[in-house]
Amino acid sequence: MTKPPLTIYLAAPRGFCAGVDRAIKIVEMALQKWGAPVYVRHEIVHNKFVVDDLREKGAVFVEELDECPLDRPVIFSAHGVPKSVPAEAARREMVYVDATCPLVSKVHIEAARHHENGLQMIMIGHEGHPETIGTMGQLPEGEVLLVETVDDIAKVEVRDPDQLAFVTQTTLSLDDTADIVAALKERFPNIVGPHKEDICYATTNRQEAVKEMAPKADAMLVVGAPNSSNSKRLVEVGARAGCEYAQLVQRATDIDWRALEGIATLGITAGASAPEILVNEVIDAFRDRYDVTVELVETAKENVEFKVPRVLRVPA
Template sequence: MPKPPLNLYLAAPRGFCAGVDRAIKIVEMALEKWGAPVFVRHEIVHNKFVVDGLREKGAIFVEELDECPEDRPVIFSAHGVPKSVPAEAQRREMVYVDATCPLVSKVHIEAQRHADNGLQMIMIGHKGHPETVGTMGQLPKGEVLLVETVADVAEVQVRDPERLAFVTQTTLSIDDTAEIITALKARFPGIVGPHKEDICYATTNRQEAVKAMAPKCDAMLVVGAPNSSNSRRLVEVGAKAGCGYTQLVQRAADIDWRALEGISSIGITAGASAPEALIDEVIAACHERFEVATELVETAVENVEFKIPRVLRIPA
């Protein structure tokens, strides 16, 4: 039987961003420098394939610092941690490496600067997400108020409506965040925003590529983990941008082919913590079932690189 034809659109950019790439390198270099085991507080990035690969090399993933012994190095995940975590590591005289994405660290610095100027913070983010927990944990309890939706903006109770600033989680939907910012500015006209957009370049670029690709596609596959905020946002952006059906898949084995019966075009993208190997696996699975014609949908070229912490660049 001849294979049915399929137009396959590949979003670019897609997959790993500079912050994820740096965080994974930090764990690998720590294992080279200090040997196994190296402890990592929380998943270094939200991707099971990546985490399992590092676990095989000798990384031990824990949720809290009290699960780590004093005599082994510990790494803090790319999502960032509350200030209390490095403070506790210092108190216990532990060797630690902070793999927080520099763009998340920028938000932390911003929040501290506003607090130093006497402003209460409003954070646009998802409750319980490690990045949100880390950013809110930069300041004392009550100094950062969380809003997730436009409806939350109407309900939030602030200390002084004239002395407010806002920051955002870096992995949100650009469009949804814009609506919440508009609501904040309408209710609190004097609220101070960031000098430059908090949503990171990689999140923005991946969402823009999906917007360009979505109208061409009957269906879209987003390679990423269910606990990855930026991957889940790509699913939402694809649906809003005109793609009739979007699946979030961790790898090729997760694809629901029955839902894709009769389609003639598929778009493929990946969240910022999904490695190229998993994207290639999904592309190969499409080739197995269809006669594929591939087109790249490129909206930006990325050449960002972040430095590895000095402690890992100097000999042991």
């Protein structure tokens, strides 16, 4: 029986960003340097496949420092942590390595600088997301106010409308954030913004590739985890850019084949914490059922690389 033809549009860039790459490398190098177990506070990145792989190598994932023994190293996740966490680790005299993405650290530094200048911060982000918790935790209670939507702007109560600055979570939708920023500037004309966009290059690039791909795809799959902010944003961007069926899948076993019946074109991308092996697994699952042609939709080239912390580059 002949297989129906299917054109797969494969987004580029997709998958791992430099911050995720660095965070995984930090855990692997820590295991090489200190041996197992190495403790990791929160999932190092939001991807079950990656976390399970590191767990098999000897990483132990915990939510809080008090779950870590004092005599083993602990690593802080790529999303960043409140200031109180490294302070507590230092107080306990623990060996710790900070795997916070340098682009998230840039937002932390920005927030601290504005605070020193007497400005109250407004953060555009998702409540409860570890990156938001980490960024808000850089400053004293009440100094960072969270807004998630345009509607939140009207309700936010500030100390002084002329002494404000804003920062954003690095993994948000570019279009949604632009609308929120516009509403902020309308209500608070003197609000100070970041020197350079807080939304990271990888989030931006992946969303732009999806915008290019979505209008010509009958359906679109984003390979990523349900707790991955940037992956969920890719689904939303795809739907908004004209793709009628856009879905998040963790891996090939999650594909809803009935929903895809009759498609002739399919867009595939991956969130910044999804490894390429899972993308290939999804493409192979389609090859089993279709006569597949893969076309690359490339909107940018990435060559960003972040160094791992010095403590891992020197011998034990």
